Amino acid sequence: MRIFLCKTLILALLLLLPGCFFPVNYEGKITLLSDKIGFSVKGPYGFNGTITKEGIGDEDWDLSGEFIFPNSLFSYLGVRYTIEESYPEFITIELYIKKSLLGEIIAPADKNVKVETKIKASDDANFKVIFRTF
DSSP, rough: OHHHHHHHHHHHHHHHHHHHHOOOOOOOOOEEEEESEEEEEETTTTTTEEOOOOOOOOEEEEEEEEEEEESSTTTEEEEEEEESSSSEEOOEEEEEEEOHHHHHHHOOEEEEEEEEEEOOTTTTOOOEEEEEEE
């Protein structure tokens, strides 16, 4: 009986806890903006942002947005992007987040964090946004 209980407990932990220790990736939802040149981006942890250009022919795309983390122990670690050298370019933007399950219990208060970066690419670039959570 004791061995069965231990095996059951180990199995339950293996099924329930992987998201706590291993990175989890989320793909952002990208939609075309009707009033500007660019896209709107939605993601986990209340992320709401845009990828826009000032005008046609500008070199830079501007990524700007904001996370609303559920507690102050969450951290935004930074952004990284890769550009596939093709035309049009295919750009993958990765936003890195350190989550804290402990913070949801101890200090549940919203924490707003702004995100901004510039990306040099053509007007026809395609984007994919990945949120990497550790």
